[in-house]
Amino acid sequence: MSTPQLFDLQQTVCVNPATGDIIGYSQMNTAEEAREALRRARAAQPAWAALPLAERVRAIHRIRDYLVDHADTISATVANDVGKTRVEALATEVLPSAMATDYYAKNARRFLQPRKVRSGSLLFLNKRSRIFRIPFGVIGIIAPWNYPLGIPMHEIIPALLAGNTVIFKTAPETQMVGRTIEAMIQAAGLPADVFIHLNLPGAVIGQILLEPEHHVDKLFFTGSAPVGKILMAQAAESLTPVSLELGGNDPMLVCPDAHLERAVNGAMWAGLQNSGQSCGGVERIYVHQDVYAPFIALLKQKVETLRQGPNTDHNVDVGAMCTERQIKTIRRQVDDALAKGATVLAQVLIDPAHAHANFYPVTVLTNVDHCMELMREETFGPVLGVMKVADMEQAIALANDSSLGLTGSVWSSNTRAAVALGRRIHAGVITINDHLLTHGMAETPWGGVKESGIGRSHGELGFDEMTQPQVVTTELLHFAKRNLFWHPYDAKLYDGLKGALHLLHGRGFGLRLRGFLRLAALLPRMFKD
Numbered sequence: 001m002s003t004p005q006l007f008d009l010q011q012t013v014c015v016n017p018a019t020g021d022i023i024g025y026s027q028m029n030t031a032e033e034a035r036e037a038l039r040r041a042r043a044a045q046p047a048w049a050a051l052p053l054a055e056r057v058r059a060i061h062r063i064r065d066y067l068v069d070h071a072d073t074i075s076a077t078v079a080n081d082v083g084k085t086r087v088e089a090l091a092t093e094v095l096p097s098a099m100a101t102d103y104y105a106k107n108a109r110r111f112l113q114p115r116k117v118r119s120g121s122l123l124f125l126n127k128r129s130r131i132f133r134i135p136f137g138v139i140g141i142i143a144p145w146n147y148p149l150g151i152p153m154h155e156i157i158p159a160l161l162a163g164n165t166v167i168f169k170t171a172p173e174t175q176m177v178g179r180t181i182e183a184m185i186q187a188a189g190l191p192a193d194v195f196i197h198l199n200l201p202g203a204v205i206g207q208i209l210l211e212p213e214h215h216v217d218k219l220f221f222t223g224s225a226p227v228g229k230i231l232m233a234q235a236a237e238s239l240t241p242v243s244l245e246l247g248g249n250d251p252m253l254v255c256p257d258a259h260l261e262r263a264v265n266g267a268m269w270a271g272l273q274n275s276g277q278s279c280g281g282v283e284r285i286y287v288h289q290d291v292y293a294p295f296i297a298l299l300k301q302k303v304e305t306l307r308q309g310p311n312t313d314h315n316v317d318v319g320a321m322c323t324e325r326q327i328k329t330i331r332r333q334v335d336d337a338l339a340k341g342a343t344v345l346a347q348v349l350i351d352p353a354h355a356h357a358n359f360y361p362v363t364v365l366t367n368v369d370h371c372m373e374l375m376r377e378e379t380f381g382p383v384l385g386v387m388k389v390a391d392m393e394q395a396i397a398l399a400n401d402s403s404l405g406l407t408g409s410v411w412s413s414n415t416r417a418a419v420a421l422g423r424r425i426h427a428g429v430i431t432i433n434d435h436l437l438t439h440g441m442a443e444t445p446w447g448g449v450k451e452s453g454i455g456r457s458h459g460e461l462g463f464d465e466m467t468q469p470q471v472v473t474t475e476l477l478h479f480a481k482r483n484l485f486w487h488p489y490d491a492k493l494y495d496g497l498k499g500a501l502h503l504l505h506g507r508g509f510g511l512r513l514r515g516f517l518r519l520a521a522l523l524p525r526m527f528k529d
Contacts, residue, residue, distance in 0.1 A: 012175050012199060017083030017358040018310040018320035026175035028199045034167075034208045037196045038216065041138045041165040044193035049135050049163030053112065056161055057105045062188035063157070064101040067094060074180055078149050079311040081174040083320030083358060084274050086311055092274065093150040096440035101157050103442035104463065108161040111463045117471070123500055126476045133467035135163035136241075140209040140216035142202065142231075144223050145322050146277040146380075148174035151245075152181065154442070154457050155220050155466075156195070162466040166195045167216060169205045173322055202227070210234040218243070220465075222279075225404075225451045232454075243455030243465050245447060247279040248406025249378045251399035251425065252435060255392060255412035256290040262433060263411040264298045267384065270409075270435035272306070272362055275321050276382035280407040280429065280436050280446075283379050285386045286395040292388040296345055296366060299386070303346040303364055308382075309354060318348070318382060321358040330360050330381035337365055337372040337385070345386065370401055378404065392421055400426045406448035409435040426450065480526040496522035 012026040029037075048056075067074065071094050078089035117129035139159040143152035148170050159166050170178030182197040198205060202223075209216045210231065218241045221231050225246040235242045252270075254263050271282035287295045308318040321327050338344075348362040360381055368375055368385040375385050389395045399408055408425035411433050412418040422430040428448040429438055438444040439458070447456035456462050485497060499518025506512045 012172050014081065014173075014176050016080045016311075017322050018080075018354075019312070020357050023080050024176050024179075026179060026199050031200070031204060031208060034198050034200055034205060035211075035214060037193075037198060038138065038167060038209070038214060040193040041167055041196055044191060045135070045137050045163075045165040048160075048165055048191060048194045051163075053109055053161075056163070057108060059188050059190050060101060060105045060157055060161060063184050064098055064105070066184045066187050067098045067101065071098075074149070077176050077180050079319070081148060081176045082145065082274070082277075082322050084277075084311065085316045085319045086314050088273055088319070089311075092440060093147055096150050096442070097153040099440070100154050100442035100458075104157045104161055107460070108158075108463070111460055112162065112467070122504065127473055128476065129471055129473040132470045132472060133162070133464070134470045135467055137164060137217035138167060139164045139466065140167045140219040141169070142205065142209075142219070142221045142223070143168070143170045143178075145171035145173040146274060146279070148177035149181065150439070151222050154446075154462065156181070158463045158466045160190070160194065162463065164217075164466060165193065167209065168195065168197045169200065169202070170197070172199070172201070175199060206231050206234065210238065210240055212238040215240050217241075218465075220455075220457075221245070223247075228453065243457070244453040245279070245406075245455075245457065246451060246453040247378050247380070247404060248281075248427075248448060248452050249283050249376070249402050249404045250280060250407045250409075250427070250435070251395075251402075252282045252285045253392065253395045253399060253408070253410045253421065253425075254285065254287040254291065254295060255410065255414075255418065255421070256288040257413045258288075258291065258411040259413060259433070260291060260295055260298060264295065264302055266409075266411070266433070266435055267299065268302060268306070270437075271384045272303075272318055272382050275319050275360070277322060277326070277380055278436060279378070279380070279452075280439055282384065282409070282435050284375055284399070285384060286389045286398055287386060288392065288395070289388050289390055296364075296386055299364060299384075300346040303348065303362060306348050306362055308348045308350060308359065308362055310357065318362055321360050321381060324358060326380055327358060327360050330379060330383060333372075333374045333377065333379055334363060334365070334383060337368055337374040340369075340372050342366065342368045342372060342374070342385070370398065376402065396421065396424050400424075403451045404448065405450040406452040407431070407436065407438075409433075428452065428456075477526070481529065482526055484522050484526060493522065493525075 014024040075089040079086045114130045114132050141155050185195040215238045220243045222245040228244040228246040306317045309316050342365045345364040345366045350359045350361050362382040364384045405427040407429040408427040409431045410418040410422040418432045443459045445456040445461040446458040496518050499515040502511050502515030
């Protein structure tokens with residue numbers, strides 16, 4: 001019911017998934033308007049990049065200030081668009097976006113500072129090299145519906161600070177948040193066409209942004225692995241670089257010495273907040289047999305106290321699902337697990353009064369194994385599968401039995417041992433005694449391995465994704481007439497260059513000394529006609 005529909009083929013109808021109420025309309029763009037927007041963004045980019053960095057930073061500070069000044073309104077918009085709770089909208093989207101905006105503004109100069117390259121050989125002591133970071137040009141950003149503010153802000157802000165212009169497309173389900181981001185940029189007074197928000201179906205905008213004749217200079221996409229693969233194939237036609245964050249099926253490993261109450265509370269928050277619609281959230285829990293019984297007993301007790309319902313006030317723990325199609329995916333996976341022997345440990349009852357909205361009850365399953373879709377595919381809903389393991393070696397083997405590798409966590413009172421264990425998980429982000437929170441830490445890179453994606457966002461690595469390295473090498477002996485190895489060639493040149501090889505890498509002092517003398521004999525040719 002909450003899936004947006006077209007209104008007169010010109011507007012997207014925006015619906016609150018938790019209530020079914022229409023909350024707004026968003027004008028749709030045509031394909032030609034999108035192509036024109038791309039042309040305008042390309043035309044605006046040189047002047048934007050030419051501005052002193054301090055001016056771009058001031059503009060970004062105004063975006064941060066807008067976020068802070070309108071925190072309540074923006075939180076309500078996010079909650080109503082996605083169906084999440086007001087607390088989650090503030091805690092996982094508005095607050096991290098403000099912190100990230102401030103972080104990138106404070107660190108942009110350091111990230112963009114030219115970096116000296118240390119000389120790699122005595123043979124080139126007359127060379128000096130530096131790496132400059134230059135903007136790509138026009139950055140395309142296709143954002144998802146689960147964190148429609150928090151995810152794209154970590155891409156929009158660094159892209160703008162680096163001197164790029166941005167074409168932004170949010171999901172049809174979260175158009176009100178997209179329009180809010182557009183309003184923030186406008187309120188900050190950025191020049192025209194530096195940021196352009198478009199409302200088009202994903203398949204259409206993906207094709208337009210990657211058309212070989214007129215394409216963006218880099219594309220950032222957050223979404224499913226199948227769609228990411230399609231976009232990457234399209235990008236290959238023009239060799240457009242892409243950064244893909246494609247989801248996860250994240251494992252949580254509970255060691256026998258874990259603090260069980262913290263582990264249970266962490267599993268609930270990282271697995272069930274945002275109604276489980278977090279690509280980096282807990283989905284699979286592997287618990288050592290020594291603590292399995294008390295772990296699931298405590299988990300059952302705490303899950304059954306959760307309050308699930310509409311986001312009309314602050315006294316709700318778990319909100320609605322954003323889309324009906326995701327509910328169908330969850331039902332299929334849970335039904336498959338139950339048919340293969342899984343049992344329901346705990347489940348939250350949904351008030352029948354909310355049956356018209358997009359709610360799926362919080363569910364915890366035990367007696368699960370890897371013959372079930374639930375443990376092998378991304379669920380993206382308020383469902384946890386808990387599996388007993390004989391030891392942590394088995395936990396690692398099961399954790400890595402997935403085509404996805406976004407994040408993983410280890411829970412133990414021995415931090416050193418937990419880090420060693422966690423580093424064996426095939427994932428891009430590992431946390432110890434916590435999970436998911438690093439997405440809210442602007443300084444920590446975010447991204448996965450395997451089919452969870454390519455590239456990184458957040459932090460310095462994420463900022464670097466917004467620029468290309470340009471190496472500039474200068475010559476100290478600019479008055480010399482030629483380099484040692486330039487024309488004309490002769491036997492003496494060959495012998496001298498071989499001397500350089502022996503000087504640098506020869507075995508034994510005598511060979512190196514003879515090499516030095518042969519190389520030194522060449523030096524005068526650099527200054528002769």
